[in-house]
Amino acid sequence: MVNIVVVSHSRKLAxxxxxxxxxxTQGKVKFALAAGIDDPENPIGTDPVAVMMAIEEVLDxxxxxxxDMGSAILSTDMAKELLGEEKMARVQICAAPLVEGTVxxxxxxxxxxxxxxxxxxxxxxLTAKYAQLGQSEALPTMSLPxxxxxxxxxxxxxxxxxxxxxxxxxxxxxxxxxxxNQFDAEVQIVNGDRVLNAKSMNNVALLGIKCxxxxxxxxxxxxxxxxxxxxxALAATQxxxxxxxxxxxxxxxxxxxxxxxxxxxxxxxxLTQRAAxxxxxxxxxxxxxxxxxxxxxxxxxxxxxxxxxxxxxxIFSAHQMMLEDGELFDTTLERLEQQPAPVxxxxxxxxxxxxxxxxxxxxxxxxxRYIDVYDVGMRVLGLLLGHPLFTLPPAHSPTxxxxxxxxxxxxxxxxxxxxxxxxFTTIGAQSHAAILAAARGIAVFIDRNGKRTRQWQDxxxxxxxxxSGEIMAV
Numbered sequence: 001m002v003n004i005v006v007v008s009h010s011r012k013l014a015x016x017x018x019x020x021x022x023x024x025t026q027g028k029v030k031f032a033l034a035a036g037i038d039d040p041e042n043p044i045g046t047d048p049v050a051v052m053m054a055i056e057e058v059l060d061x062x063x064x065x066x067x068d069m070g071s072a073i074l075s076t077d078m079a080k081e082l083l084g085e086e087k088m089a090r091v092q093i094c095a096a097p098l099v100e101g102t103v104x105x106x107x108x109x110x111x112x113x114x115x116x117x118x119x120x121x122x123x124x125x126l127t128a129k130y131a132q133l134g135q136s137e138a139l140p141t142m143s144l145p146x147x148x149x150x151x152x153x154x155x156x157x158x159x160x161x162x163x164x165x166x167x168x169x170x171x172x173x174x175x176x177x178x179x180x181n182q183f184d185a186e187v188q189i190v191n192g193d194r195v196l197n198a199k200s201m202n203n204v205a206l207l208g209i210k211c212x213x214x215x216x217x218x219x220x221x222x223x224x225x226x227x228x229x230x231x232x233a234l235a236a237t238q239x240x241x242x243x244x245x246x247x248x249x250x251x252x253x254x255x256x257x258x259x260x261x262x263x264x265x266x267x268x269x270x271l272t273q274r275a276a277x278x279x280x281x282x283x284x285x286x287x288x289x290x291x292x293x294x295x296x297x298x299x300x301x302x303x304x305x306x307x308x309x310x311x312x313x314x315i316f317s318a319h320q321m322m323l324e325d326g327e328l329f330d331t332t333l334e335r336l337e338q339q340p341a342p343v344x345x346x347x348x349x350x351x352x353x354x355x356x357x358x359x360x361x362x363x364x365x366x367x368x369r370y371i372d373v374y375d376v377g378m379r380v381l382g383l384l385l386g387h388p389l390f391t392l393p394p395a396h397s398p399t400x401x402x403x404x405x406x407x408x409x410x411x412x413x414x415x416x417x418x419x420x421x422x423x424f425t426t427i428g429a430q431s432h433a434a435i436l437a438a439a440r441g442i443a444v445f446i447d448r449n450g451k452r453t454r455q456w457q458d459x460x461x462x463x464x465x466x467x468s469g470e471i472m473a474v
Contacts (some may be wrong), residue, residue, distance in 0.1 A: 033054060065113055091114075156220075160214070259420050307440060
């Protein structure tokens with residue numbers, strides 16, 4: 001990981017730059033500042049000792065120092081001498097513009113790139129701005145990267161019509177870069193006739209993607225499908241630029257309601273043991289179940305168009321894509337070749353492994369996508385077994401559901417006239433289940449590990465304050 005020091009004549013400017021960069025990186029990068037001088041009447045300036053101390057503050061990893069101009073550079077050079085050669089070997093000083101360069105560097109650092117790669121991203125920070133303003137010719141020492149025209153023949157692809165009102169600007173571009181840098185895959189993003197590396201925030205911003213543009217992501221490599229899936233999930237939220245559900249209470253309305261608690265605790269299903277049939281029979285069963293699952297999703301999408309926005313409905317389009325790309329099917333067949341077994345057991349193993357891979361991702365938003373993997377997997381598994389694996393108890397009176405999780409498709413099956421709220425104990429407000437519940441007007445509460453709600457048993461009558469998230473005894 002690369003940490004960043006901001007050296008500026010103005011403390012207020014440095015604080016603002018760090019605030020902006022921090023918003024792009026979700027706390028994954030350490031920042032320190034050495035800005036202004038300790039003179040209330042003349043606060044503008046830089047102090048070599050302060051620069052040295054700021055560098056030492058974050059020297060547990062490689063450090064990139066961003067400077068504004070003049071004495072900031074001189075003060076940093078003097079700080080190098082104070083630190084000594086051994087420490088300064090881990091420090092790089094960057095001449096990129098302070099604001100744009102720091103933001104680009106921070107996004108690259110949050111993606112786990114090396115200090116050399118982080119600095120290269122900082123140096124390219126102005127290219128997107130110049131391109132968007134049509135002033136590229138004013139960059140005498142920098143050239144815009146040429147769009148690549150070749151993609152791998154075996155690459156996986158996903159296309160999306162951008163609905164962000166202001167297009168893909170810095171924040172969604174940084175979200176795309178952070179998302180894709182987690183995967184061992186080469187990824188290119190296409191807009192019109194231009195193709196650029198999608199792991200670079202600068203490149204993504206450089207494409208000048210506007211609302212209504214159709215963009216395509218090509219991925220090639222060991223984790224190409226995971227990159228495609230993560231990109232599709234991110235696209236469904238306008239690349240993190242929409243009004244995200246807050247991690248606390250999603251208000252349905254300001255009211256105090258008498259409700260009945262319905263508790264649901266979910267785990268993976270336990271399958272009945274049976275002898276495996278012939279391989280071709282097992283393969284045919286899985287193919288038929290996947291085809292039926294695709295049809296069910298088509299019906300679900302068609303019947304929810306009036307309840308959901310295009311972005312919300314795209315959650316289930318992403319579920320379709322998971323089945324259409326063939327990876328889950330192919331992996332199950334590979335396991336069947338290695339060790340013949342009932343196909344439902346192999347399918348459950350593949351689904352569980354993919355869900356675990358998502359749960360291990362550091363990024364909070366992407367980690368929540370394991371529930372979508374379960375949703376797709378349990379839909380196919382239920383069709384293989386001939387019965388649904390999860391069922392929701394019917395609501396006969398105003399209800400608050402307390403669950404470790406619900407599947408996104410289950411949210412669409414809830415009676416929103418009686419389900420006053422859902423409270424999740426293991427998934428968060430960025431999960432698709434929470435987003436869909438809020439879209440349907442159902443109040444959403446997050447109670448990590450169930451600490452607030454463990455006292456309320458199934459069937460208990462309580463009062464629910466939808467504006468504050470309080471649950472009170474009747």
